[in-house]
Amino acid sequence: MKLNDRGLLVVISGPSGVGKGTVRKALFSMNNHDLVYSVSMTTRKPREGEVDGKDYYFVSKEEFLQRIEGKQFLEYAEFVGNYYGTPLDKVEEQLDQGHEVVLEIEVEGALQVREKAKDAVFIFIAPPSKKALYDRLKKRGTESDEVILSRMQKADREFMLAHKYDYIVVNDDVNNAADRIMAIIRAEHAKTERTIHTYMKLLKEV
Template identity: 50%
Template sequence: MSAKGMLIVLSGPSGVGKGTVRKAMLNKSSIRFDYSVSMTTREMRPGEEDGVDYYFRTNEQFEDEIKNGGMLEYAKYVDHYYGTPLKYVNEKLEAGTDVLLEIEVNGAMQVREKMPDGVYIFLTPPDLPSLRRRITHRGTDDAKTIDKRMEQAKKEIEMMSNYDYAVVNDKIPNAVKKIEGIIRSEHLRVPRVIDKYKKIIGED
């Protein structure tokens, strides 16, 4: 009675604390899932390990992967490629294991195109929900600063609309708890379980 694993995509604006939340989730044992290690062409830093922090590859190797359709998503930042190899994700999902990706918003949208069944979680900065209060109560910012902050907030809300869930990263344990709750509930969604039930009665 094995079902396919669930793809969980954790994303959000840069600087929101995606990596910290992801690490906190990996250290918790109450939910079982695997983390998909990214691939990059940047140099390995002291203390980093190939296959743990990243799969470290040459430019040529990475571009071969792209050509061969081996990347679920990728992007180039400051002359280096970063991306998610498709193979590992598929293998784990087929084996019934949930897979967590922690990626930038552009990458998340690439993944959503290819894997619409995944669970897409947008981590929001803690100041987004309290934005208006902060702006109106502080009164110390000049018009330019306020405009800039409003622009940023608008962008983040636009991004959010492409996701299934919005989780405020106010405190790491709060955010982790909410994400775990989302994962548990998503496993109860009828489209995810009905095939299992149909299999039981031999209707598959």
């Protein structure tokens, strides 16, 4: 019996190259879950085959700026001239329906969310070591040594922000990491602050 019917907002974050996307995919491929992935809103033009409301919510710059003004984003950022953000109303809707909404975002965005969603669960995905992170960035083969160095420097700053998260999960093995996140979600649903209200109501029944 679940005493907490509302879904959880689960923020998966960590430095670039740590494997957030791979962990998230492993998580979604598990059985018996009610996870949904939060669809971002963007001002960038849809690419061929991209579906509005599935890949992104595609909106005009004007609409996006209005939404920023109206504090309608959990987090947003500008990236090479386009805006990207997580629309608050869509997330709330899903949580009310009892889905766990997973956000896979950069550290900077996660800290924005922290301020707005006090009851969200923040998980920092950490590499098993600095060397492992370096090797992974190198292996991608898509970036110059200079870019890799700059990412490592950014990662160094981000490592220092891990204490702002609720949990630290090391991505030494992607399935282990996904298992641990699933355990965190189950445990959070049993937390007293999320369950006490329903529980007290339950006891009033004869």
